[in-house]
Amino acid sequence: MEVDFYCGCRYQGKSVDWASCGYEPRKSESRASRIEWEHVVPAWALGHQRQCWQQGGRKACGDQDPLFQMAEGDLNNLVPAVGEVNGDRANFAYGAWEIHPRPIYGQCRSIVDFKTKRFQPREEVRGAAARITLYMHARYGLRMSQQDRQLMCAWARQHPVDEWELRRNKRIIQWQGEGNFLVSQPEELNRVCG
Numbered sequence: 001m002e003v004d005f006y007c008g009c010r011y012q013g014k015s016v017d018w019a020s021c022g023y024e025p026r027k028s029e030s031r032a033s034r035i036e037w038e039h040v041v042p043a044w045a046l047g048h049q050r051q052c053w054q055q056g057g058r059k060a061c062g063d064q065d066p067l068f069q070m071a072e073g074d075l076n077n078l079v080p081a082v083g084e085v086n087g088d089r090a091n092f093a094y095g096a097w098e099i100h101p102r103p104i105y106g107q108c109r110s111i112v113d114f115k116t117k118r119f120q121p122r123e124e125v126r127g128a129a130a131r132i133t134l135y136m137h138a139r140y141g142l143r144m145s146q147q148d149r150q151l152m153c154a155w156a157r158q159h160p161v162d163e164w165e166l167r168r169n170k171r172i173i174q175w176q177g178e179g180n181f182l183v184s185q186p187e188e189l190n191r192v193c194g
Helices: 043-047 051-064 066-073 083-089 123-140 146-158 163-176 188-193
Strands: 010-012 015-017 035-039 078-082 111-113 118-120
Touching: 035 083, 043 051, 043 066, 051 066, 066 123, 078 083, 083 111, 123 146, 123 163, 123 188, 146 188
Parallel strands: none
Antiparallel strands: 010 015, 035 078, 111 118
């Protein structure tokens, strides 16, 4: 399962195999050379509305807030990503604006719109990204705009749970005791999405 989430690059340890996915760095070769663990729902989204964040940002929440600590470390929300893509995504929300995206990282089909602060993941992972996002919002009581909810629900329906998600979910249950209920019980999507 050593394939990065956003570009489909193989990796071993922390080293990315660019040739496996046709990756070309946009700007930072050193960061593009390593795998980082990306929060699908960014830490900013997990914490910026919490009092601890107002008093000292992510560090304060990480030090003082047990719910934030659980959310930040929830394995369901962490995926391997090429470091450069992780950095470019920052805390941008997901969006869909290009049917045939012009690649910015070689052959990687995930793209960033820095002006509108949106990130469009490649089509192969949109269902998984949506289920992770919906799970995190339901599990931790996070707010989501109606527009974002509609997009996540549409992606989750268009791209059903696949074998990769099932295997990943089983491993997460082994490690943390709780997986993503939208993967293990796909019928729950109707309840979450209405």
